[in-house]
Amino acid sequence: MKRYLSAVVFLLLAALVWRLWLAPRRHHMPAEQGAKPRVVVSGYVPYTLVKQLAADRADVSMLLPANAEPHSFEPTPGALIKVREADLFVYVSDRIEPWAKDIASGAGENTQVLQAAQYAAASDDPHVWMDFNNVKQIAKAVSAALAEKDPAHKDAYAAHLKAFDEEMTALDEAYKKGLADxxxxxxxxxxxxxxxxxxxxxxxxxxxxxxxxxxxxxxxxxxxxxxxxxxxxxxxxxxxxxxxxxxxxxxxxxxxxxxxxxxxxxxxxxxxxxxxxxxxxxxxxxxxxxxxxxxxxxx
Ligand SMILES: [Zn+2]
Missing domain, CATH: 3.40.50.1980 (Nitrogenase molybdenum iron protein domain)
Incomplete structure (x- = not known):
């Protein structure tokens, strides 16, 4: 029984090594004709943005469980495999998700890595999405990355971005008015x-x-x-x-x-x-x- 178990463990490890390091890397730049871009996101902030900007045009998977907090999280080897095979990996920043850096560095050669905070204004609070202007800039970068991976649908991405931008402008106005007095x-x-x-x-x-x-x-x-x-x-x-x-x-x-x-x-x-x-x-x-x-x- 013991020998059987070690054989199973060995096979699993061998399969993992094969998937991670030896399997031929796929070339998809842009994503295969007509295929939906495969997007992996760190947590809910990029998840909800990509979902809204891509509508049904992307397969989005999130590494963090929905109700887990992002600052301390241990990704599994499975996460690395997912990112390696994705067209796009979006995370907030090394400050918000210190664990995402290693994942990003293991991305496949055709996986575009987008660190959202790079598009935000500098701030000592790393929760950069709590600012509508920052979110607009991040959305613009995400939308451009999606269009690059899926050029056949670039007009749809542009339309979603425009609607999102208008929603953020209206929210900013509502905050200004609603919190004035x-x-x-x-x-x-x-x-x-x-x-x-x-x-x-x-x-x-x-x-x-x-x-x-x-x-x-x-x-x-x-x-x-x-x-x-x-x-x-x-x-x-x-x-x-x-x-x-x-x-x-x-x-x-x-x-x-x-x-x-x-x-x-x-x-x-x-x-x-x-x-x-x-x-x-x-x-x-x-x-x-x-x-x-x-x-x-x-x-
Ligand atoms: Zn936080």
Missing amino acids: CQSREVVHVGHLAFKNLTKNYDLSLSALAGSSHDGEHSVRKLAELVKFIKNNHVRVIFTEETLSPRLSAAVAGETGAQVLPLYTVEHVSKRDFDQGVTYGELMRRNLESLQRGLGCQA
Whole structure:
């Protein structure tokens, strides 16, 4: 039995080595005539953008499970194989997904690698998609890459990009108007520092519990500071990440009497939202609603 098992393990390993290093690389530049471009994405941000910009014109697969956070993730050898065989690999950045760098370096010679953050304005907060201008630039780059891989449908990609661009302009306007006149401009976020770009753009202040990655531990000291801040500033509403455990925000709410409202980072979504294909625009509309309600803004 033991010998049988080691034979199976050996065969599996041999198959893996064959797929990874020895199998002849396919040449598809652009994608084979009429075939849909095969796109691999790191997580939900590039996933939802590619889905919206390609409509049904691309086969998109995501490496990260929908409800997993992107900052600490261990990709499987299967991920490497997928990327190696893809026409396009899109990820946000080495700062958001430190694990994606190795995957990108193992891409096949015909796999175009697109690091989205390269198209965004420089910022100390790596959550660059929390800025509509950045998202427009990233969408433009993604759309151009899709058209290059699938030139027969370039007009369709251009039309999707135009619609996306208009949606982002309208959202930016809605944020400007919707957050202009509020009783409070203090956003207290019981989560990681993902909304710095967004709050800065609309002249809101932000206090967050943790740094810009999820593994920054929530120290007792930081938690106590946040509770003190909420009490001293009479903050009535705190914001939490929907996919984070509700225990922490419930504890802060219990201690301070503040109400809890959700904010969506877009980098991971609930299974329900994933199944329903929630878009970036939809999540940002929900964020605006939460902010308006929580800060007491005149609509
Ligand atoms: Zn994050």
